[in-house]
Amino acid sequence: MRLTRSILWLAVAGAVAVLGPSAPVAADVITGENADLDAAGGVFYIPFLLGSSGSLGVGGVGQDPDFAELTGLGSSTTGEISFVLNFDLSQTVPPGDVVEPESLNLSLNFDDMDFLADIIGPTTLVEALGLTYLQDADDVPGPMDLVIDETNYMAYRATGGTDTDDAAATYLLNLVFDLGLTQDDLDELNEDLNFALQVTFGSVLTMQQDGSVIINNTSETLETSLSYNVIPEPASALLLVSGSVLVLLRRRRGP
Secondary structure, eight states, X not given: XXXXXXXXXXXXXXXXXXXXXXXXXXXXXXXXXXXXXXXXXXXXXXXXXXXXXXXXXXXXXXXXXXXXXXESTTOEEEEEEEEEEEEEGGGTXXXXXEEOGGGOEEEEEEEEEOSSOEEETTEEEEEEEEEEEESXXXXXXXXXXXXXXXXXXXXXXXXXXXXXXXXXXXXXXXXXXXXXOOHHXXXXXXXXXXXXXXXXXXXXXXXXXXXXEEEXXXXXXXXXXXXXXXXXXXHHHHHHHHHHHHHHHHHHHOO
């Protein structure tokens, strides 16, 4: 009997030490969802003109190529497109469990981006990406939490160091450290297991010589994924401990 009790307490202590109330399980991964972007297979166009700027899909914004005409050295035009990506963590986080804050890593995979100046004939093109964290998709976006452009794109590159002149690039961002999520944000996230990101792309096209040119934009591609660790609630950890103890007792007593 004493030996059985010793085995029991060792099993409990060992299981608690391994699991603990804050031991995260393996990371889960979900993608950001936007109906217009999903329908287009992640492909969109960044406008060149203010007149064709706006929210993705509204009035056809970003769904078709945009054309701009520049005349004379230094002439310039700019455009912008934005859309909201929804992240539903309830798909993978069991009730009562919580997300480990530091593990919220957002992967952004781009194709044909131009965060550094891209020379297009007699013009240059520079694009920029802005991200704004929203507790709810219906929130009105405030100031951007992060902007990636030609001034800081290297700081957020996950791999490689080539220029982003019409190139593919991957960026890995941490929601806490890069987007500055507060404790209130994290509490809200763990309460409803949903949040959204307002994504904004801007372009600046500038004429580099005298003369006139008409130019159209090219399609861009964006894929997103969010990885994160889940911390089991104490009750779940206790069930796992109890199961381990029962297994050991069965082995001790035999069939």
